[in-house]
Every structure is written in C-alpha cells, then in structure tokens.
Amino acid sequence: MKKEKVITEDFKLYENGKSYNLKLDPPYYDTIDMNERFYAGDQWRGVDAKGLPTPVFNIFKRITNYYVSSVMAQRPSVQYSSDDVDGDPVVAAHADIMNAVQKRIFENNKMDSLLREGLFDAALSGDSCLYAWFDNEIDSGNSVKGDIVWEQVDGVNTFFGNPNDTRVNFMGKPIQPYIILSFREMVDDLKEEAKKNGIKQNIIDNIAPDLDNNYEAGDRGKVELDNVDENGKARVILKFFPKTVNGVKTIWCRKSTKSATIKEEFDTMSPIYPIAWMNWDKRKNSYHGQAPGTGLVPNQIYVNKQFAAVQIYTMRMAFPKLIYDKSRMSPPSNRVGEAIGIDTASGGSVYDVASYLQPGQMSGQVMGVIDSVFNYTKETMGATDAVMGDVNPENTSAIIATIEQSVVPLENIKARLYQFVEDIGNINNAMMAAHYGKRKMLVSVDGKKVPVEFDFGGLKKMRYAIRADVGPGSYMSEAATVKTLDNLLGNNRINMKQYLERMPQGYIKDIQSLIEDVKTEMEMAKQQAQMMAQQAQQPMQ
Numbered sequence: 337m338k339k340e341k342v343i344t345e346d347f348k349l350y351e352n353g354k355s356y357n358l359k360l361d362p363p364y365y366d367t368i369d370m371n372e373r374f375y376a377g378d379q380w381r382g383v384d385a386k387g388l389p390t391p392v393f394n395i396f397k398r399i400t401n402y403y404v405s406s407v408m409a410q411r412p413s414v415q416y417s418s419d420d421v422d423g424d425p426v427v428a429a430h431a432d433i434m435n436a437v438q439k440r441i442f443e444n445n446k447m448d449s450l451l452r453e454g455l456f457d458a459a460l461s462g463d464s465c466l467y468a469w470f471d472n473e474i475d476s477g478n479s480v481k482g483d484i485v486w487e488q489v490d491g492v493n494t495f496f497g498n499p500n501d502t503r504v505n506f507m508g509k510p511i512q513p514y515i516i517l518s519f520r521e522m523v524d525d526l527k528e529e530a531k532k533n534g535i536k537q538n539i540i541d542n543i544a545p546d547l548d549n550n551y552e553a554g555d556r557g558k559v560e561l562d563n564v565d566e567n568g569k570a571r572v573i574l575k576f577f578p579k580t581v582n583g584v585k586t587i588w589c590r591k592s593t594k595s596a597t598i599k600e601e602f603d604t605m606s607p608i609y610p611i612a613w614m615n616w617d618k619r620k621n622s623y624h625g626q627a628p629g630t631g632l633v634p635n636q637i638y639v640n641k642q643f644a645a646v647q648i649y650t651m652r653m654a655f656p657k658l659i660y661d662k663s664r665m666s667p668p669s670n671r672v673g674e675a676i677g678i679d680t681a682s683g684g685s686v687y688d689v690a691s692y693l694q695p696g697q698m699s700g701q702v703m704g705v706i707d708s709v710f711n712y713t714k715e716t717m718g719a720t721d722a723v724m725g726d727v728n729p730e731n732t733s734a735i736i737a738t739i740e741q742s743v744v745p746l747e748n749i750k751a752r753l754y755q756f757v758e759d760i761g762n763i764n765n766a767m768m769a770a771h772y773g774k775r776k777m778l779v780s781v782d783g784k785k786v787p788v789e790f791d792f793g794g795l796k797k798m799r800y801a802i803r804a805d806v807g808p809g810s811y812m813s814e815a816a817t818v819k820t821l822d823n824l825l826g827n828n829r830i831n832m833k834q835y836l837e838r839m840p841q842g843y844i845k846d847i848q849s850l851i852e853d854v855k856t857e858m859e860m861a862k863q864q865a866q867m868m869a870q871q872a873q874q875p876m877q
Contacts (some may be wrong), residue, residue, distance in 0.1 A: 354493025
C-alpha cells in the first residue's frame, strides 16, 4: 500500500487563505480574471455570436491606463530627515547617506517600473504587493557582497493571517500573525535548492509537479507547459511570521511545498515584515481592496452590445431589397450596365415594373445614448476629454483648471501610493540595519566626496522620519509653466527671447532656431536704436 504524503502546516494555511477569498462577494478570483480579460480586449468571452459582429470599443483600457499614468506622473522617492530629539548632528549627517543609499536601491531594483506595475495590478485586482529579501550573492561594489532585492507578488497569491486588517506593520511593529506568499516554481530548481539547504533526501523526493494553478491571476496564469516528469512546476509557500528569541522579536521565514520543506525557518533579522501592501480603493474590514475597473465592466458591455446592434442594422439594411413584377421581366442579374428586357404589352409604366423597398430608419437616439454612456462613464471616472488629450488646447487656463478638478478623485490613491513608498523605505531601512554591516560610503566634506566607513548596524538606535518625496507631474507642471509664461509675456514682464528660452521642451518645433532668429532681430533693433540715438545727438547744420 502506497504511503500518502504528509501535507505541510504552511500549505494548510495557504488553503485556508484561498477559502477566505472564495467566500468574498462579488467572486474574488472571477472578478480579477474578468477585469484582466476586459483590459486585454477579450470582452465577448462565452458569447455565441453565430457569425454576427463582436465589436470592442475599449474604454476600460483607456481609463485604466490614464489612472496609472496620472498617479505615476509624480515619481515618488524616499526622503530621510532626522527625528532625533537631541538634535545630534551625526544623525542629521547620516540622513544624507541614507538618502543616497535609498536612491541606489530604488535604481537597482527599477522601482519606478515596479511601482507602475503594482499600480496596474491594483487597478485590475484592487491590491498591490511588493516583498523584499536580502541576496548575499549580489556584488554591491567595493568588494562587498549582498544587497536588497524587491519582487512583485500578485494579490491573489498573498494571504494575511488576519484578513480583516489591512495593516502589515504599524509603528515599527508587525501587525499580522503571519503572512503567506505563494509562487509557482520549477521542480528541478526546488529540489536543487532544498539539497543546498541540507534537506534530507526522503523529503526532497516528495517535491513533485502539481496542477495547482486554477487560482492564478488572469486566464494565461492558468496555462503552463505540459506537466511532464520533473520539468513541471509546484506550488511554493513562503510563510513570514514574528518570533521572539532571547527577548528580541524579529520576522522569521520558512519555504515549503505541499509535501516538503525547501528551507527550514530562518531569521530575516528584520523587526518588521519585509512586505509592502496597498489597496486601490479600500473595502471595510478586508485586506483586499476594490479595483476601479470592476465598476466599468457593465458600461463596457452595454457599449459593445449597442455598437454590435448598430453594425447588424447597417449590414442588413444598408442595401435595400429589389422587388419586381416577375410576370413582366425576368430575374435581373448583378452585371454592371446590362440591359433589362420588360414586357409592356399589357400596358403600364416602365417604372411600375421594379422598385426598391425602403428599410426602416434607425432611431437617431441610439448613437446619442452610446455617446452619453461614453461621456458619462469618462466623467464619473474623472477621465475627462481635457485630461485624456481630446481637446484643442486654445485656452490653456481653462484646460489646466479642468485638469486640476478632474484629478481630485485620484488624490486618495496617490496618498496610498505615497504611504506604500514610505513603507518600502522603512523596510529598506530595517534590512540595511540587519544585513549591511560596515560599508564604505561617499560623504560630502567641504564640497568634496570623501569615502567614509559607515556602520549601518547603528541605524537600529537612530530615529529617522521617512517620507515619500514627489516631483511635479509632467503635464500639469508644463501646462502651468506655459500659462505663467503667457501671462508674463502678455503683461510685458519678459521679452520674446526670455519666453522661448523657458518654454518646456516639445511645445514648439525647432525652437532653438527661433530663439536665434529672435536674438538676431533684437540685436538689429538695438543697433538701429543706437544709430538713431547718435544721429539725434549730432548738431544740426
């Protein structure tokens, strides 16, 4: 009799997390799959059209792209400031070093791209998750090994121990009893990793491919290569949990599959979870948020169906049907210019032999309703014509005012994004204190960069305020600049040369040549004025 494999405790917690998601209404997994499908333009899934048109006018995708682009227009970064009540100048100086290190971590991990992808996930699923780990193999330069790596995790693969609390960490302490992250990884890689971690061979033999991909995000997440021998994938569970050892509480981690341990529990040495979590719109008493795309689906379906009805009408009614008196003429052909013989012996007009049936006219209200649904949908979602670029920019002031009002609904998600970035900065700070040790850093001394050995372990005792720092939004700042320049030029506060030199790039074609022409004209005007002044000073003869 074959002995049944033992299921790991962490896998049972993973199954419990899926059970919670399956209880949500509307259906959690189906809603995310539908949103992803609609964004991709696959909006007639499951409809037997029987050869009839299935048009797609994808306002869903356009509004989603606008949301993500608008929120990320102001690129956030981490900024340290001293939070030391004694005003220690050393702590203040260290803040400058930390700003430089955080900037390097952001650049190395392509954090702008990760944040943009995270926002995109949140727009479709309602949630965004990033988690960090320390890779000891990375070459950090100056003969130093190890650095912080950030990776993205789908919200459907993130499970909170307390799903009714959206907080991960608070005030420098972990809130959740545990957090599980799940992945799909190659079985060969898992066996090799388990062997390196000293796992016994009889346990390694339990690592086997599985088909546990039914709840991956998106339709294509459920499609993998044929599960053949050891080349398939297995469900991997990463469990993070707080544990106190010798009076010090830190976050520990364990990696496993359904029936085998890949890596025994180990100390991450971080006092907080290395996991950042964000909702697009919050739902009361649930760690899962609400995606803006979910509310767009009914409107998108209506628009598609109405356009399909219009196309069917034009296909059937665009060309009227011919009726004729078959007793007086033979069936006509479709040959161009062919003569048609008719029988006039019985009398009557030649025009009575054949005519066209006029089709019923489509109500003009149909297209009006479709336009109204388009416009109301965009307006209620804050995606007006002005912010979408569908206006003629003749009145810059009015356009800027419209944009400023339209982006107000996005302020909430912007605030959540900035908190998300601050959480990332706090996690970086905790991991640097735990893993960096002593490293040489460049410090400005009397205006010069000087290498100084910095002990990152000292961060555990220092207090810093970490906040998200954002730059100006590209379109808003440029439009405001143009508006200000127009006013200054119109009030004769600046000349044309000053106006053109300060114009944002891309607004005027070949602006440099235009500036040179203006300079030449100004120089000629100056010389002419000087000549006239000299002539005026000469005595009259």
